[in-house]
Amino acid sequence: MPSDLSLQIEAVYRAESGKVLATLARLLGDIDLAEEALQEAFVAALKAWRSKGIPAKPAAWLISTGRFKAIDAIRKRSRLHELQPDLQARIEDIQAANLSFAERDIQDDRLRLIFACCHPAIDPSVQVPLTLREVCGLSTEDIAAAFLVPTATMSQRIVRGKSKIRAAKIPFAIPDASELPERLDSVLSVVYLVFNEGYSASSGDSALRGELSQEAIRLARLLLQLLPDPEVKGLLALMLLHESRRTARTDAREDIILLEDQDRRLWDRRLIEEGLRLVQASLATQEFGFYTVQAAISAVHAESPRSSATDWAQIVALYNILLQIAPSPVVELNRAVAVAMRDGPQAGLEIVDTLLAKQELRRYHLAHSARGELLRRLGQESQAESAFLTALSLAKQEPERRFLHRRLQSLGASESAK
Structure with a gap:
């Protein structure tokens, strides 16, 4: 396959796979089957698009193809199980499903998938990890690291969540307005985690995944239309x-620039003004939160x-309010x-040392990085080097690792940091 076409299909996968998975999950009622159909659809795309080119609406093509692949897969299973009635009924349900390829419908399926993953019937400890896996596409390993649990444990939780959706026939739908408030906390948590993965990726070559941040903002705007809650405005x-x-x-090489060193002329004043209006509106209700x-x-x-004018x-x-x-530990x-x-x-270092002594943040690279920075500013270079080395051993994102290497090199510790 020509390399440029391969790159185009990779770009389609990055941009569309999440939307396609969400729509297939709604149509099929089964996340595992949707994941299998998604992969089969892209395998088919690799063959079909080589000769015909990428269609004008690749998401719609992939959804349609994935749907047919899923029907074929169920038919094969039916034959293996002597056409069990429930499998045959499932084929009929999928064939009868309303196929809408309007962009708005495909986009809203991401929110429907979030509400399904955050359904009250699913264990709260499973809701957020399941959504991060299915909506963000994060690896089980990264999610396990974020929740400080073994990968095998997290894998079991995610499998349990998908099984619950299938067994309980949880709908992939946006709930009625009367049901929204009780499910809002979990959904807001997930949307924010989607944003964070885009704003500061947990691992990989890039610090930023703009498509996830933009998706989270779009979902929050949709939520605000559904429920004008102060915390939706706040998020x-x-x-x-x-x-x-x-x-x-970040700079041209995607190296991290700390807040205090950023060129504030590059900040988007339009987004700032909108954000400030929403903050003020939420605070005015006196019913705001986290x-x-x-x-x-x-x-x-x-x-x-400018940084020096910040009201610390x-x-x-x-x-202090946030802690109440x-x-x-992260807020602390x-x-x-x-x-x-x-x-x-020195005042900050004493607090960080107390937090690390409690062990909750011992595997959190940013805690050790912050400690290293405070020690560096105090002139305690050997201790700063040790803290930065610990942070480096825990960091997974390449731009963060490069930043830590630069800090170590500034301390004359380039050999130790290799």
């Missing part, structure tokens, strides 16, 4: 304020014309960095 504001800094976060407070922290950064006292105060709403770590900026690196 959308938070993502917009983060997204406004995208072009300033996402709105985080958005308020981002708003302080967004309103600062206000940011620490907001982190949703205490977590972020607060420690803010304290260091307000009161000096």
